[in-house]
Amino acid sequence: MHANHLGVLLSGLLVSATSASASSILFSGGTVIAFNRTSNSLEVIRNGSVLVTDDRITSVFANSSPPSSVSVPSDVEEVDITDKILTPGFIDTHRHGWQTAYKTLGSNTSLVDYFNRFGEFATAALYPLDSDEVYYSQLAGLYESLNAGVTTTLDHAHHTFSDSTSLAGLRASIDSGARVFWAYAFHNVTNYTLEQQFANYRSIASNASYSNTPTTLGVAYDGFGPNPNTTIITTLLDLIRESNASVLTTHSVAGPYGVTNSPEDFSSLSLFSQLPPTTPVVFSHASFLSPVGAQLLRTHNHTISITPESEMHYGHTHPTSHLIQDFASLGVDTHFTFSTDILTQARLWLQSVRRLLYTQVLDRWEVPVNNPMSANQAFLLATRNGGVSLRRDDLGVIAPGAKADLVIWDGTSPGMLGWWDPVAAVILHANVGDVEGVLVDGRWKKRDGRIVDKKYEEVKERFLEIARAVQERVIARAGEIGLPKEGERFQSGFEFGNTTTVDVVPGDGEDGYGGLFL
Template identity: 50%
Template sequence: MIFGGADRLSLLAFASCVSLGKAATLLTGGTVIGWDTSANSLDVIRNGSVLVENDTITAVFSGSYNGTLPVDLEVVDTTNDIISPGFIDTHRHSWQTAFKTLGSNTTLMRYFERYGTDSPANTFFTPEDVYIGQLVGLYEALNGGVTTILDYPHCTWSAAHAMAALNATFESGVRTEFAYYFQDYANFTVEGQIDLFRDLVNDARFDSSPTKLGISYDGFASTNRKQTRTILDLAIEKNVSVVSTHANGGVYGAPNFPEVLHEFDFLNQSIPIVFAHASYHSATDAQLLRQYNHYISTTPESEMHYGHLHPNSHLIMDQAALGIDTHFTFSSDILTQARLWLQSVRKIFYREVVDRRQLPAENPMSVNQAFLLATRSGALALRRSDIGILAPGAKADLLVWNGRAPSVLGWTDPIAAIMLHANVGDIKHVMINGEFKKRDWQLTVPGYTALQDRFLESARKIQDHWREMPLPVTEGEADNGVAFEKPMMADIERGDGTGYGPLFV
């Protein structure tokens, strides 16, 4: 059938109305972990419902709705279930998925040599390897309830590699701050990357997806101040969504801390800055974070795994959110990070009392605080008031947890149920931007099995290559002049053996 001008406009208007109607979803009958904007606090709503229209939450209520529900509304029964905001990850390298299980015992210095941006990955990974690793890595995060990610794609070895990571990010549908990584490479200098970045700013896909464009950069403490100034000016010129940097500190170097950035007169910009790790930040750094409202991204499992440790992180939690870091070495879900960090902080604060031979009178950190770190704090780090909460006007990024799962059966406090008892296998549904990305425990990814096969082909090639590479020798001094020292090793067997064992790769 062929339509003329007027008829065609009428049809388009009708199609638009139908689309809007079909885009409405009512999650009803569950327990909602909402947000009371007037009290600025969490609000648990029993027999609650969440109305989603297009990409936005338009109502959160208990009992019957006092308004007019949209036409063609899809009603999802969540009786006995828990509805929560999605988790926010403020630091991840999604492209590294193919390294899964290879780095289970690695240290940070071995990671730099073997798996990082200047490792053999620089020359061995093809753009296809980056694309498929990025895509399945983001789906892994989504499956675990992570709905927003600040992605740190330090795989920008060429324009093709950078575009592969970005294309996968768009395809995933995960709400992503894609923080383009700037570093000089032999065949792709920062100058060339800036030209590419200027083109990326005009990519129309940013207008129609939940992905935004930011910048990541690790050269603030280098001697190349001209390059740093150029990148910061670019961030200001293009008004990027975020700037992020690795602030390792201590014996690890990379002291990209607030004090260093303050020298460039950049902290006072409207652009949020996220300092990954920042375990060794100083009191002055803390003051600058609070003064200019910037955040650190604490990645608990990573910092334990690699040995960053947490000398100061527990002292700046009012300006901290949670992240994952290298998801190929450990858990990729924020729930695990929140749980680890909750108990770690409790241990730290308890010890201050017990070491004085006193008894703790209270528990020093609550499950509510851990939940907020995993959700709203990430939104605050990105200066977003429309994510990380369930409230009218917020983006429809939410999770539905099976309230009858064996792990939580008998719960009364939904926040405690999630933070201390649930596991990511209990997540029934994941919605991002008003669309179900996981439904009835299954990712809504067309052709996901074929996608897995495609990834496994890439991963086997990469893993075969890495398996043949000898481990770096960690003796003498590292490149930064700090001496290596072997730590006391765990011993779980009597006699000559320790039980440490080989990697079964």
């Protein structure tokens, strides 16, 4: 589509919101990575402009300023984005924000070690966090995401150890100003029964403290398979319907780990037909997704969240995820062990899929001709696909009527200098330091490279105190929580096995593995 035609098309779709009383921002002069809903594809607009009114994108223009036919409020804030790239905010469809206080403690963990030391059950039993610790960990983690251009997070909130810790995580999500799909996790944790959790969830839904904020209420549960308790699941369905839950999410790992929670489990329980049509299901990881499971996802319009760095780090991998990318988005997972930004996940995933599909050709003793996955596809997974996964057509795109969740990238930084293709520039050359500005619902969260929340410095100081206290608690008990002993089996019944470790130091003896510097 010709740029002038695009400008006329987009500018005419939604102009009713530009009233004199509205809060408006006009971004002009930059390169805009827009989304064309007609062709269902990215549309690059050079020297374009975007008009935001309140929490929505009002118009997108193929010119540096709106045409005279469009009424722009006289008090509009004008932001010059010359030499910059404007993109939709990135979307993270799987994360545990409350674990921020554990940062650097789990750099060499396996999934077994994670379950024993850092997961929800270990925390609840061994070193339970109080409400302040959950609040500041969740809030600091969300600021970290916003700083990286992640405007929407699906938080699998398994900090639900008590009424107070549950509310603390929710309150932090609201206070961050980020768009958070806060999914209350129901689980059999120490000293907090499921009945108490059901009551707590109903209270939260009734009070609806998240109303008129970017935060919404969802549900997380990991007991759909292989041995489901149908009584609990029936109660959860009732809660989802009562609260009009924004999302249902579950960890689906399977394989020798045995935590299936698979599309097949949902189908056998007739859950796809019982869930409200407005409640999407996000299967986190789906590491051993089967062809039948993939077909069920496509049939019932639900998705998986691929967490590339997590699945490589912890060892449950993703052998089939590249086959279901049309019903997938990207997540971060346990950000205390690695990167917190979706840009890194998109880049890792892009190159790992390329490697996998190249290898299939090389294994036939043939020379690959084409590149099997594009930067455009990685960008869509990080943005548009996240919105689709959450059944939110107004997220992850720059288009009239979409939410004004935006990221401004510095196109003149040393790493970006010389770009021509803005999608490739972001996906393959940018880094978090290139994120100059971030908006959620049309409100600045980061500007001129700095988080704008006035309480950020106070939060940072308090979080550092809390993180040190939590880390010392974990370190003090480290010796009590060893790896499995000989003859033991994982909870799934499968035997444990050791990987080969690598050697990076020449000679006999020391291999360089070392320990943690705590």
